[in-house]
Amino acid sequence: MTSIETVVGDITTISCDAIVNAANSTLLGGGGVDGAIHRVAGSALREACRQLPEIEPNVRCPVGGCRVTPAFGLPAKHVIHCVGPIYRGGNHDEHQQLVSCYERAIWIAASLGLSHLTFPAISCGAYRFPIDKAATISVRAVHRAVLSEPGIQRVTLVAFDDIMHRMWTKELKQVRAE
Numbered sequence: 001m002t003s004i005e006t007v008v009g010d011i012t013t014i015s016c017d018a019i020v021n022a023a024n025s026t027l028l029g030g031g032g033v034d035g036a037i038h039r040v041a042g043s044a045l046r047e048a049c050r051q052l053p054e055i056e057p058n059v060r061c062p063v064g065g066c067r068v069t070p071a072f073g074l075p076a077k078h079v080i081h082c083v084g085p086i087y088r089g090g091n092h093d094e095h096q097q098l099v100s101c102y103e104r105a106i107w108i109a110a111s112l113g114l115s116h117l118t119f120p121a122i123s124c125g126a127y128r129f130p131i132d133k134a135a136t137i138s139v140r141a142v143h144r145a146v147l148s149e150p151g152i153q154r155v156t157l158v159a160f161d162d163i164m165h166r167m168w169t170k171e172l173k174q175v176r177a178e
């Protein structure tokens with residue numbers, strides 16, 4: 001049975017098998033958690049991302065998808081780069097695209113034989129997804145996806161502030177009670 005937990009902190013400081021990144025479709029870095037991950041990983045991460053094949057000019061990963069690289073200077077083996085949706089009011093497939101990020105990250109981690117994953121709150125910063133909705137979507141997507149992946153033993157949802165942590169705590173409590 002997978003343990004799903006939430007903590008407050010900087011995701012780049014937590015040891016695990018794979019750190020999930022909230023990237024953009026270029027995969028070449030940016031601000032927020034993406035910037036922090038690239039800073040700690042070092043320039044080799046950007047180079048590894050640059051070498052991933054483009055599916056369109058300067059697009060290495062579609063929205064809702066993910067790609068894997070080594071983690072270089074981070075305390076992990078891999079980075080799973082997810083591209084979350086930009087929130088545009090909720091009627092542009094954002095819900096399903098966010099589900100897809102969490103599910104695919106778990107599936108790809110399982111296929112690599114990994115057991116401990118850390119996630120940031122994908123799309124909850126620059127991409128402006130409402131955090132209450134994102135907390136519900138992410139907890140439910142993780143909860144469902146790990147049911148069929150017994151190799152995933154631990155998922156840590158890393159909140160950068162107390163508000164996100166409270167949202168995740170509430171959702172986890174609810175899902176456990178169902």
Ligand code: AR6
Pocket residue numbers: 009010011012022023024029030031032033034035036084120121122123124125126127128129158159160161164
């Ligand atoms: N550890 C954990 N969580 C963090 C950290 C950290 N070190 N830093 C920020 N967060 P965002 P998005 C939280 O904006 O909304 C980038 O420029 C933050 O408080 O990083 O998916 C990319 O390149 C928020 O709750 O990602 C894209 O262009 C959450 O991480 C774009 O932003 C996600 O915020 C992606 O936007």
